Amino acid sequence: MPTNNIVPLQERMGLSERNxxxxxxxxxxxxxxxxxxxxxxxxxxxxxxxxxxxxxxYLYAVVDEMANFGWIEIIETQGTKKYYRITSSGHQKVENFRILFLQSIVNIKSVAQHFYDLISGGTPSAPVMLTPSEKKIFNRLVNVRHLTTYLILSMLSESSNSHLTGKQLWDLIGQRHLWQPGDKYIYEITRMMEEDKHFIAGEWTNHRRSAYLYHITETGTLAINYEAQQSLHYLIEIIRYATYLILLFPSPK
Incomplete structure (x- = not known):
């Protein structure tokens, strides 16, 4: 299992450390x-x-900076203690943060929750369509290889989808989840799953090679749980971290 318990610091769903x-x-x-x-x-x-x-x-420097920006102000001094409150400009700044970041964080959490529910056996929440920038952030936070591998193995395990081309797999992922790996990546990962991992095997439908259909192997069936657990680790981290960020925003006045 991966050992990192904290989402990498450089991947803050759009929010900088200072923010x-x-x-x-x-x-x-x-x-x-x-x-x-x-x-x-x-x-x-x-x-x-x-x-x-x-x-x-560092916190003191941030407070001084916020005061210089006019976002907070001193309302009382008791000895060396300076008591601050938020100004009208500060409330507007919070609202700007809310407009710029909050909905994207909520959307990314929703997608992670959708996949978590799916993989853990619950009733999946409705998928959410991410914007290109939100998808880019989600793809950096999740492990795309493990998630895509799990989805492919899971779909090929279904009797109605036991033989699919790479394009059909890619389309079905998008139809079900409103999220897909890159269109070129699906061919890269199916090649890896077939040639390196032996999770799937493929064959041409006829001598004209009109379609190359994949099916799951016994090795692939045994690997489903492992790929599920690997995916869940990252999804749990995204949900936990997104929840933390959402709670940073004060309730609207």
Whole structure:
């Protein structure tokens, strides 16, 4: 099984490290005005996702920057403690973040949930059509090879789809899930599954070689559970991380 438990830091579903820090501060101040050290103590367990964010000084720099931008302001000073609140410009910035990122994160989570439900034996949620940019992010976060391999093996296990061409496999994935690997990748992965893994075998329908039909092998049948588990690992991570990001957004006023 893969051993990484945290989605790679560079794959933040469009949100930069700095943006996440902004949202953490906005979220805390949406609850009540507060001072930087208290904000840090509240969020420090979440900073596993932030390389520099583990340093308290980084949070202080972010707060200063947000104040300079006019997104937050000091409303009270008690000794060395400066209490901040969100300004109208800050609320507008949160709304801009919401417009730019939130729906995409929700969509990516929905696709991951759809495949998770499918593979884990539940009732799959309705598939969602991703935009090209959302699909690019999803493909970087999921393991496309394991997911596509699982889908191909699963489909070829069905009596009604036991013999399909690469193009038919690709089309069927898209019809069922509103997601597909790249059209060229389907031929690359079926070749790997046939020649290297021996999960599937193919044969021409006639001497004119008009269609090359694949069917699942015994080795492929035995591999379905392994490919399912590999796929689930990445899907769970996407769902967990997307849920975390969604909760960063304060509720609309």
């Amino acid at each position: 996440i820090m902004y949202l953490l501060v906005f979220r805390e101040l949406a609850v009540a005005s507060n001072f930087p050290n208290a904000i840090y103590q509240s969020i420090k367990n979440e900073l596993q996702y932030i390389n520099r964010g583990k340093a308290q000084s």
